[in-house]
Amino acid sequence: MRAVRIFFVAVVVFLVLxxxxxxxxxxxxxxxxxxxxxxLKVIEQSGLHFKxxxxxxxxxxxxxxxxxxxxxxxxxxxxxKKNLVVDAFARWRIVNPLLFRQTVRTEPGxxxxxxxxxxxxxxxxxGQHNLDDIVSANREMIMExxxxxxxxxxxxYGIEVLDVRIKRTDLPQENEDAIFRRMxxxxxxxxxxxxxxxxxxxxxxxxxxxxxxxxxxxxxxxKSQVIRGMAEAEATKIYAKAFxxxxxxxxxxxxxxxxxxxxxxxxxxxxxxxSVLFKYLK
Amino acid sequence: xxxxxxxVAFGTDTMRVPDIGAILxxxxxxxxxxxxxxxxxxxxxxxxxDEVGIIRTFGKYTRIEKSGLNYRLPWPIERVDRPRITxxxxxxxxxxxxxxxxxxxxxxxESLMLTGSLNIVDMDLIVQYKIKDPVRYLxxxxxxxxxxxxxxxxxxxxxxxxxxxxxxLTTGKGLIQTESMKMLQEILDSYECGVTxxxxxxxxxxxxxxxxxAFREVASAKEDKSRLINEAQGYANENVPKARGKxxxxxxxAEADSAQRVKRSQGEAENFMAVMRAYKRAPEVTxxxxxxxxxxxxxxxLQKYIVQTDKGSDLxxxxxxxxxxxxxxxxxKTEGGSK
Numbered sequence: 001m002r003a004v005r006i007f008f009v010a011v012v013v014f015l016v017l018x019x020x021x022x023x024x025x026x027x028x029x030x031x032x033x034x035x036x037x038x039x040l041k042v043i044e045q046s047g048l049h050f051k052x053x054x055x056x057x058x059x060x061x062x063x064x065x066x067x068x069x070x071x072x073x074x075x076x077x078x079x080x081k082k083n084l085v086v087d088a089f090a091r092w093r094i095v096n097p098l099l100f101r102q103t104v105r106t107e108p109g110x111x112x113x114x115x116x117x118x119x120x121x122x123x124x125x126x127g128q129h130n131l132d133d134i135v136s137a138n139r140e141m142i143m144e145x146x147x148x149x150x151x152x153x154x155x156x157y158g159i160e161v162l163d164v165r166i167k168r169t170d171l172p173q174e175n176e177d178a179i180f181r182r183m184x185x186x187x188x189x190x191x192x193x194x195x196x197x198x199x200x201x202x203x204x205x206x207x208x209x210x211x212x213x214x215x216x217x218x219x220x221x222x223k224s225q226v227i228r229g230m231a232e233a234e235a236t237k238i239y240a241k242a243f244x245x246x247x248x249x250x251x252x253x254x255x256x257x258x259x260x261x262x263x264x265x266x267x268x269x270x271x272x273x274x275s276v277l278f279k280y281l282k
Numbered sequence: 283x284x285x286x287x288x289x290v291a292f293g294t295d296t297m298r299v300p301d302i303g304a305i306l307x308x309x310x311x312x313x314x315x316x317x318x319x320x321x322x323x324x325x326x327x328x329x330x331x332d333e334v335g336i337i338r339t340f341g342k343y344t345r346i347e348k349s350g351l352n353y354r355l356p357w358p359i360e361r362v363d364r365p366r367i368t369x370x371x372x373x374x375x376x377x378x379x380x381x382x383x384x385x386x387x388x389x390x391x392e393s394l395m396l397t398g399s400l401n402i403v404d405m406d407l408i409v410q411y412k413i414k415d416p417v418r419y420l421x422x423x424x425x426x427x428x429x430x431x432x433x434x435x436x437x438x439x440x441x442x443x444x445x446x447x448x449x450x451l452t453t454g455k456g457l458i459q460t461e462s463m464k465m466l467q468e469i470l471d472s473y474e475c476g477v478t479x480x481x482x483x484x485x486x487x488x489x490x491x492x493x494x495x496a497f498r499e500v501a502s503a504k505e506d507k508s509r510l511i512n513e514a515q516g517y518a519n520e521n522v523p524k525a526r527g528k529x530x531x532x533x534x535x536a537e538a539d540s541a542q543r544v545k546r547s548q549g550e551a552e553n554f555m556a557v558m559r560a561y562k563r564a565p566e567v568t569x570x571x572x573x574x575x576x577x578x579x580x581x582x583x584l585q586k587y588i589v590q591t592d593k594g595s596d597l598x599x600x601x602x603x604x605x606x607x608x609x610x611x612x613x614x615k616t617e618g619g620s621k
Contacts (some may be wrong), residue, residue, distance in 0.1 A: 003314070007314050024340050046340075046342040047339070047341060135398070135443045138443055167435045168395075171396070176402070191501070195510075198509070202510040203514070205511065208519070209522050225536070228539060230540065242555055252569065256576040260576060260580055267583075268584070271586060
């Protein structure tokens with residue numbers, strides 16, 4: 001059966017030929033077509049492509065996805081002359097494989113170039129801002145500026161820098177100690193504030209309570225006096241009304257009652273013989 | 283099937299080997315068919331319930347497969363990737379927890395960060411995310427997990443830098459979580475990572491060890507504050523109601539006294555009226571009777587001196603000046619009463 005032999009030979013020949021005149025561009029990659037080693041064109045379209053066999057055409061494959069550049073921590077000096085350890089990272093991609101191939105050739109080469117670009121841009125940009133700005137207020141803006149500048153330079157290498165971000169900002173040890181001392185002082189201040197606020201509030205509450213007590217008692221004293229006065233007035237009216245009917249008899253009977261109450265065994269009474277009491281003794 | 287052999291010459295020796303040519307010639311067509319079939323069969327594959335299948339044809343993304351039994355053309359034409367789209371991926375910043383041993387390893391270089399107004403806080407967090415768009419996840423960014431981690435570190439420091447240490451330690455935690463989650467998602471979307479951040483969870487947020495003592499002091503000062511306030515409140519709670527009671531007591535007493543005063547006056551007035559009415563019927567005799575009855579009651583207990591009117595002054599002198607005062611006062615009253 002010659003058919004079998006022919007079949008396998010045909011398969012092998014087909015595969016060899018195919019590998020010579022076609023190439024695959026993956027979804028995640030882009031291809032640079034070289035003509036005798038000279039860059040000819042870039043193919044970004046993924047899928048199967050045809051080409052002339054080597055050595056007329058050779059293919060180099062480059063990454064198309066977004067890549068990470070992670071810089072080592074660097075010390076930068078801020079505008080207010082403080083040292084700051086800055087650890088940044090960037091996202092970049094190869095946008096021009098042709099330029100990329102001609103200048104930095106490989107990804108490690110690109111990383112080394114990005115080291116230079118991003119470090120110098122960071123150094124310069126952060127040097128124009130105060131420490132406070134970098135940590136709190138303007139980080140986003142600063143990063144945008146660094147990204148923009150880095151991007152201009154990176155363009156020459158066929159690289160686009162999507163963004164540069166500060167991952168960590170730490171202070172050198174001696175500055176950190178100073179911060180810790182400041183934090184401690186600040187905490188002491190806050191603690192004292194809490195305590196004196198507590199005392200303030202407590203005094204206020206106590207004084208308020210004392211005031212309420214005083215006002216309550218005074219008010220009720222006033223009310224009770226009014227009540228008593230009204231009762232006194234009422235009583236006076238009643239007495240007056242009754243006694244007015246015969247003031248003379250009132251005086252008489254009241255005087256007698258007073259004798260009963262006022263005169264006792266310690267009283268000495270001097271009576272003249274013509275007293276009404278002795279009227280019948282004569 | 284009988285295996286055909288043939289004799290092969292190796293230099294001077296000869297050797298009997300299976301005659302492959304003959305085998306192929308005999309089984310020829312079927313063998314070709316079998317090889318092709320086997321090759322095609324390598325394209326059968328299963329996509330798990332938590333996965334999707336992303337198919338690339340000659341490197342170009344062509345289609346997406348759901349879970350179940352699927353077919354793709356065999357290598358080298360098509361290839362399949364199976365990202366797990368339901369899986370929640372999780373990573374830690376500031377510490378590492380060994381899942382097996384439960385051992386906690388601190389990473390101060392990740393967890394120490396600067397807050398607003400330049401304080402330092404020690405913050406641990408957990409981030410969870412999952413694949414939102416498997417195509418982007420596979421094709422847009424190389425090494426998505428590292429990308430997410432780096433972006434998280436950048437974002438959390440930026441957000442924490444915009445808050446004070448007190449916010450980070452207490453009330454601002456929720457805000458920091460939501461802000462970082464939002465910002466992280468925006469950044470990852472700008473990278474076209476194809477992931478959704480499902481959670482940014484702050485774990486321990488503590489002051490650094492170097493200043494922990496000072497922070498504890500603040501906490502105890504806070505306690506002192508509320509203790510002082512509570513004590514004062516207690517004082518107020520004790521005294522104000524007491525005073526209210528006392529006030530009510532004063533008023534009630536006044537009311538009682540005045541009721542008493544009015545009733546008594548009424549009683550006395552009525553008494554007087556009654557006596558008066560009786561007196562009016564026989565004034566002279568009643569007047570005398572009343573006087574005499576009173577004297578009768580009063581006089582037995584008194585020390586009495588009876589004096590001659592014309593020599594009275596001498597006797598008064600004899601008795602002595604010490605008695606004079608007690609004498610004069612009742613005398614004055616006697617005079618008043620006899621009117």
